[in-house]
Amino acid sequence: MNNPSLLPPAIEPADLLWRDGVPESQQFGDVYFSRDDGLEETRYVFLQHNRLAERFANVEPGQAFVVAESGFGTGLNFLATWQQWRASNPPRGAVLHFVSVERFPLTASDLAKAHQLWPELAELASTLQSSYPALVQGCHRLVLDGGQVRLTLFFGDALDGWQQLNFQADAWFLDGFAPALNPDLWVDDVVEAVRRHSRPGTTVATFTAVGRVRRALMAAGFAMQKVPGFGRKRDMLAGTFRPDPAQSTASGGHPAAVTLIGAGIAGCLLARNLAERGINVTVVDAGNGPATAASGNRQGALYVKLGVEHNDQTRLALSALQFAQRCYRPYKDQGWHPCGVLQLADNEREQERQAKFLQRNHYPESLTRPVSAAEASQLAGIPLQSPGLWFPASGWLYPAEVCRQALEHPAIQCRFDVAVKRIERQADHWRLVTAEGWQHQTQALVLCGGHLSGQLLPEGLHSRFKTIRGQVTLLEENTLSAPNTVICGSRYLNPACQGQSLTGATFDLHDDTPSLSASSQQENLKALETMLPGILKQPADQFGALSGRVGFRCTTHDYQPVAGKVVTGQAATDDTAGGLYLLTGLGSKGLAYAPLLAEHLADCLTNQPRALPAPLQFRIRPERCVTPADH
Incomplete structure (x- = not known):
């Protein structure tokens, strides 16, 4: 491919003439x-003829209203709807x-330029611009x-979007360029997708007013009529x-209340997500507060390792x-x-991997870009000997503080110091049995x-989860040259x-020792010294107790996370597990996966x-890792 900007995951931007x-x-x-x-055209064509003012006024607490649109363009329709x-x-x-x-x-710059035309939308437009995603394919x-x-x-072909996205619309904005100029947006397959994503009464x-569009919509089950157009149309x-x-098909509802077991970063973000959607949440955890287990480190780096191949992983x-x-x-x-x-590409293997990554992919610089050892040193504020990839919008998190703030919502009730022994299915609900006798x-x-x-899975279910011990080491600021940025490689090091x-962490697959290990501390120090030669102000073996x-x-057998409903029967439609997720x-x-998976699971729980x-x-899907015990 001659044009590197067309390599995945980049997507070709709109070519505009002003x-x-x-x-x-x-x-x-x-x-x-x-x-x-x-703006008036949008209000007339889409808002007025979908009766949105009237329908929005009648929305009930906890209800979701779904508008679907073909062709986001400048975002004008979205801003007016918002x-x-x-x-x-x-x-x-x-x-x-x-x-x-x-x-x-x-x-992003063209979006901002277009929004200048509508001063009354300035606040909403500014908010959209600050969250507008980098131009990469997908959802x-x-x-x-x-x-x-x-x-x-969804950045990509409309038909791909309608095939991959899971939603039922209450109102459709069939926008985009005229059928004669953009016929791919009006093909029968797209109209069929519109039908599939609609419920009875969807407008x-x-x-x-092209005849073939009207006939296609009528054939798909829409009662259509011609009405006067906007302006000269x-x-x-x-x-x-x-x-x-x-x-x-009837659309499902959602529970009035949800209980979560676990107050780590995933549980706390999910609790807040559900509470903001009007769901009452109870959080149960054996610790004396949030983030006392794996999310309890003082610092955690927000990063992922993007694959050389742009696959689903x-x-x-x-x-x-x-x-x-x-988030x-x-x-x-x-x-x-x-x-x-x-x-950092701090060894030969990682250097080769990053070289292939850069050869086969094109990412916007707002997401990541390659840097030389000299530029890496400038960014980190310390001498570095390796080149690498720079992720400007990432950083580090104090998970316990984020968890604490996430739980501060009137719809969230926390029960700490409560250890759940088992869960039991009873009729249409689940019962939690705890060591303290609280039910x-x-x-x-x-x-x-x-x-x-x-x-905690109910009897009869088998899981394929793996436990991996990880020990982190805290170093006094005067014992090393602390960087200004997070540095990742065979280990990671956070700013002071x-x-x-x-720094850390060890990867101990067959070790369940809960206490600190001197050998693990030495392992972290030596790995850090190998990744960043000269970072420590004294040899690793001269450090005392740390x-x-x-x-x-x-983790799972395939090292991919799990988020979804537990299905225990042989058929995918079986619901004998009730509301177990x-x-x-x-x-x-x-820290990287929890926000998005909490968002997805909240979507599932609320049927949004x-x-x-x-x-x-x-x-x-949980079925990868949770199966009936006799399988």
């Missing part, structure tokens, strides 16, 4: 919105989901307005989905990293420190207990915090549009 401040697509030779008044949603003063826990596909997304979930608005953007509006189409009753890691970077922004300087991460019943239960999750830097911490990671197996990348496309949902 005329009198209005963007036109060079790819399709058409404007993105009416030259007369683009403004209308705010004006309706939605009740507690109500969520506006906006799902959109875009084959040629605008660059991006943006959480806005404290969770009241969720934008799911649709489109600026076009004579006609447009609007309609309602009226399927054959035999073909309609890499897509999941990349999606998780981007979502986590956005932690509200905690800046209160648990989250976005100082950047250097992934608790819940309709929906999520096991977020890290390496202990498998032990309160006079200490954390402080540190032991934690136990939970798993969120575990995050391994050493819990999924943050993950189908291939990535399949990758993290």
Whole structure:
């Protein structure tokens, strides 16, 4: 491929021509919105003919309203819809989901330039711009307005998006360029996808009045009519989905309350996510507060190792990293420190791997870029001998502080110092039996207990989880040259915090020793010295007793996380496990994976549009790791 910018995961951006401040697509030779008044056109065509003002006003507490759109473009339709949603003063826990596909997304600078045309949308536009994803293929979930608005953007072909995304729309904006100029957006397969993602009563509006579009929608079950168009346009189409009753399927509801076992980073972020959607949450943990187990380290690095091949494993890691970077922004300087991460090529094998990675992939520099040893040294503020990859939006986290803040919500009740011995299925609920004699019943239960999750599975289920001991070492600031950034390689080293830097961690697969080990401390020091020669101000074997911490990671047989509903029967539709869910197996990348997997699991529990496309949902399904014991 001659153009490196077309290598995965990069996606070709919109090629714009600006005329009198209005963007036109060079790819399709058409404007993105009416030259007369683009905002009024959106309000008339899409908001008015989907009756959104009236329908938003009648949304109930905890309800999700889903708008789907073909062609995100400048985001004008989304911004206008968001403004209308705010004006309706939605009740507690109500969520506006906006799902959109875009084959040629605008660059961040073009997006900002287009938004200057609508001063009344400036606040919303600025918020969108600050969260707008890097231009890489696939699905991006943006959480806005404290969770009241969720934008799911799919960068890629529309048909791929509709095939991979999991949602049911309440209203459709069939936008995009005119059918004559962009026929691929109006093919029968796309109209069939619109039908499949609609429920009885779903409305649709489109600026076009082309006969073949109207006939295709009618054939798909939409009752369509021509209505007057906007401005100089004579006609447009609007309609309602009226399927054959035999073909309609009932959409499920969601539990009023959920119980989580485990108050690590995954459990705390999931609790907060559900609470913001109007769900009452009970968090149960054996510790005396949040983050007392694997999430209890004073510092944790936010990073993933992106694969050389851009496969589903890499897509999941990349999606998780981007979502986590956005998720932690509200905690800046209160648990989250976005100082950047250097992934060093500190040995020959890693140098070869990174060379292949750069040859086969093209990432926007806002995500990662290669740096020489000299530039790495400048970024880190200490002499480095190796080149590497620079991740400017990453950094380090104080997990316990983030967990504490996440649990500060009136809909979350915490029960600490409570060790759950077992769970039992009783009729339509689960019963928790604890060592202290406290009992608790819940309709929906999520096991977020890290390496202990498998032990709590009900009788008759077998899990394939693995426990890996990890010991970290705390070094006094005067014993080393502490960097300004996180440095990762065979070990990781964090910037100094309160006079200490954390390094580690060991990877002890067959060791369940909970106490600190002197040999593990030496292992960390020697590995650090190998990765960063001269970093220590004295030889590793001259250090006396050091402080540190032991934690136990939970991973799976294929080293991919688990998030979803536990299915115990032989058929995928079997529901004998009731509302039992798993969120575990995050391994050493819990800080990166927890936010996105919590978002996805909250989507599942509330029956809302999924943050993950189908291939990535399949990758993290619990059935890989939890099976009936006789299998």
